Amino acid sequence: MTLFEDLRGGLVVSCQPLPDEPDDPMRNPYLQARVAAAAAMGGAVAIRGNGLADITAIRAAVAVPVIGLVKHGTAGVFITPTPAHAVQVATAGAHIVAVDATDRPRPDGRMFADTVRAVHAHTAALVLADVSTLREGIAAVDAGADAVATTLSGYTSDSPxxxxxxxxxxxxxxxxxxxxxxxxxxxxxxxQIKQAFDAGAQAVVMGNAITSPLWITRRLTSATPRGAGLPPRCGQPGQR
Incomplete structure (x- = not known):
């Protein structure tokens, strides 16, 4: 039985600050570890974390498996893009290493299969292939991936x-x-979680909708007059 069997039928919570917000107050390994601990207490079967410091802090804070990654760059293949990054993620404490397995060019010119081999040869971690299409998922399994995630669907030119x-x-x-x-x-x-399990998912990952106060607040305030760009409605003097 692999770690992925332990995740069957469960919710994985992704604890990551917003990638496009360098000033996100949640960008702190201690805070992410506390959020992860709360998610695990709430029933999460695993935690997905980004960055070596965050992975190490989360691993120390929870008893459930940690899915780790590191983002390097901002475009193209930037989720654990090289074998070296993947080994570093495992060494930091990840039980499972999430790796971009799309068919886009990789920054070091190597192949996804090279990363899989490096992780399996030098660490005890498993490899989760983040894909955007069915073709990429099939290729990832052929390359030795231990599991496949639909993480990148909607973020590549080949996906809806x-x-x-x-x-x-x-x-x-x-x-x-x-x-x-x-x-x-x-x-x-x-x-949506129920629909994913009905479709055959082993587990479902939810992130911002649980763990990002900034994302949640922005989404909710977009429904308010002020958030929609309308002038704020004022009450009587002293009630603003």
């Missing part, structure tokens, strides 16, 4: 740009692959 999760991709991967399929990407409601 939709507001919600790509449930169709979850279903196609689950039908055709011999490894566990993890549903990830824009899951925001309990109903």
């Amino acid at each position: 740009a939709i507001d919600g999760p790509d449930l169709g991709l979850v279903a196609r991967l689950a039908e055709l692959l011999s490894v566990p399929v993890i549903a990830e990407g824009r899951y925001r409601t309990a109903e």
Whole structure:
């Protein structure tokens, strides 16, 4: 039995500050570890964390498996983009290393399979392939990935740009692959989580909708007059 069997039927919580917000107050390993501990207490079967310091802090704070990654760059393949990054993530404490497995060019010119081999040869960690299409998922399994996640659907030119999760991709991967399929990407409601399991997901990852006060607040304030760009409505003097 692999770690992915331990995740079957459960919710994985992604604890990461917003990548495009360098001033996000949650950008702190101690805070991310506390958020992870609360998520684990609430029933999360694993935690997904980004950055070596965060991974180490989260690993020390929770008893559930840690899915780790490191983001290097801002475009193209930047989720654990090289074998060296992947080994560093495992060494920092990740039980499972999440790696971009799309067919886009990698910054070091190597292949996804090289990263899989490095992780399996030099660490005890497993490899989770983040993909955007069915073709990439099949190729990732052929390259030795231990599981596949739909993380990057909607973020590449080959995948659909939709507001919600790509449930169709979850279903196609689950039908055709011999490894566990993890549903990830824009899951925001309990109903979407249920739909992912109905489609065949082994586990579902939810992130900002649980762990980012900044993201949650922005999404909710967008429904307010002030957030929508309208002038604030004032009451009587002294009530503003």
